[in-house]
Amino acid sequence: MTEHRTGAPAPAAGPGERTAPARRPVRDALAPVRLRLVALAFLLAVRISVGIALPALLATAVGAVLDGTGVRGPAALLAVVLAVGGLCEAAAGPLAASANATGTHRLRMLTIRHLLSLGPRSPHAVGDAVTQVVQSAPMAAGLPARAAESAISLLGSVAALAALWWTNWQAGLAFTLAMPLTVLIAQRFMKEAGRAQENYLGAQSRIADGLVAALTGVRTIRAAGTLATETDRVLEPLPELSAAGRAMWRTERDVVWRLGLLLPLTDVLVLAVAGLAVADGRLSAAGLLAVSGYLALASGMVDQIDVLLGIAQARAGARRLDAVFRHEPPAGGTAGSMPTDGAVRLRAVTVRRAGEPVLDQLDLDLPAGAAVALVGRTGAGKSVLAGLLGRLTDPDEGEISIGGVPVRDLPLDRLRTLVVHAFERPELYGRTVHEAISFGRPGISREDVVHAARAAQADRFVRRLPDGYDTPLDETPMSGGERQRLGLARALIRPALVHVLDDATSGLDTATEAEVSRSVTELLAGRTRLVVAHRAATAARCDLVAWLDGGRIRAFGPHGRLWANPEYRAVFGPAGAPGPLADRDPTKKEEERCRVEHR
Incomplete structure (x- = not known):
């Protein structure tokens, strides 16, 4: 998912949504x-x-x-x-x-x-x-x-x-x-x-x-x-x-x-x-x-x-x-009470595109502090669902709440601190690498920037740049995976109750992705995470898996239990197809692949 999309129709205001007055x-x-x-x-x-x-x-x-x-x-x-x-x-x-x-x-x-x-x-x-x-x-x-x-x-x-x-x-x-x-x-x-x-x-x-x-x-x-x-x-x-x-x-x-x-x-x-x-x-x-x-x-x-x-x-x-x-931006709420935990609740959520439902009366609960993988076939609406939490898009029907407070009732500036997104193809802003990571938090220290970069496995390649973290962005040639790691570091540096990782490690090789996942798990321990996952090993590292199919949650539970379903394994493509290793723990299989690649 890219950070900015254009050309999509603007969704209609949902029930109870406040819109800003018309402008001249x-x-x-x-x-x-x-x-x-x-x-x-x-x-x-x-x-x-x-x-x-x-x-x-x-x-x-x-x-x-x-x-x-x-x-x-x-x-x-x-x-x-x-x-x-x-x-x-x-x-x-x-x-x-x-x-x-x-x-x-x-x-x-x-x-x-x-x-x-x-x-x-x-x-x-x-x-x-x-x-x-x-x-x-x-x-x-x-x-x-x-x-x-x-x-x-x-x-x-x-x-x-x-x-x-x-x-x-x-x-x-x-x-x-x-x-x-x-x-x-x-x-x-x-x-x-x-x-x-x-x-x-x-x-x-x-x-x-x-x-x-x-x-x-x-x-x-x-x-x-x-x-x-x-x-x-x-x-x-x-x-x-x-x-x-x-x-x-x-x-x-x-x-x-x-x-x-x-x-x-x-x-x-x-x-x-x-x-x-x-x-x-x-x-x-x-x-x-x-x-x-x-x-x-x-x-x-x-x-x-x-x-x-x-x-x-x-x-x-x-x-x-x-x-x-004529198209009004979303107006934030004026709720006086703020969420005290990161428990996320979606009830009867429907999102339509071109008149067709992408999400259809969907219900989902993310326990506070849990890491929940969101899996499903291409086009299942995973990124749409992920964008609902931070109001990157709004549902046509239904309600989303964090810590018991509806997200529509939260002031937008406060919501941006409660929910942080990391994207598959992040756009980087700022004059230097340091500013790209600290974007949105200009007063952050270099120590915190380096700490986030290390968690995202970006510190090593940044230090190889001519001026390290002070290297100008326009003089920093980067691969897709390196850009992804900087985008992930930018998300990790922001304290939040909920972190949404929308396929934020898809550009990494399996060994690096495994290291990043372990670092992210340690750094975000106790915070709610919604991880859009395309790899079985990514889903296996999460506490729970929400299997999205037909606009609704088809199954919800630990990855190990869902893995017994061949249709679930098929979601991951050939890697999940039945075979000699089909019934083995996918986390162990991933670790074996990592050891082979390191050798």
């Missing part, structure tokens, strides 16, 4: 930048106010020139307003960039933390999760600034339209009558562009998923000579990606030529109406200049294709992030 990731990410967004909105409002004032001020200055009256005052006022507008323009850009950068950082951190908190429950594959963090987060973080710019621009356009009506109502009426068609075109563009962007991001995620999977199995691919086949598989979503990209460009092309045709026709119509008013003496020449300026500002409510496209992209990113945050 973009809103949470904006908390530190709200003041900057307020300042940005203020600057944009001032800038648009300057834009609205300019046509009137310019008309006044031009009228003063034409009338031969004093032009110094209107010109000075015009210069001051232009300077204010320029300063706002200069300050708004860096402020928007700063808000977007901070929002992107926050949103990425929230997304990463949420994905990690989902753990094995995450419905998102690795490539999709990476795409969410790298692409969707920065796109969504830009939504507030873009929305503020668009909203204030829209308000400015409405104010300019009102000023246009005030300056010449016929020109304002002509513009208003032409607007509905323009607005419909813009709305359709937003909808189609957003859909195309979501399809584009989805295809990118699938390519990323395939690439991650291929890189993980690159040795197998090269050994099998299937490079071309795997390349085709990774790039299978490429036509969909290309189609989504073409759809975006086609949508933008269509709206550009339509608006590019409609807006000039609207301008011509409005200016023609205003020109007739000038000819009839109902509007001055300076008033015509004001009409032209207000017309340009009023047209801005739809003549902002780049802004609309940016909003469509940001909304697509936000919707994809919402899909991530």
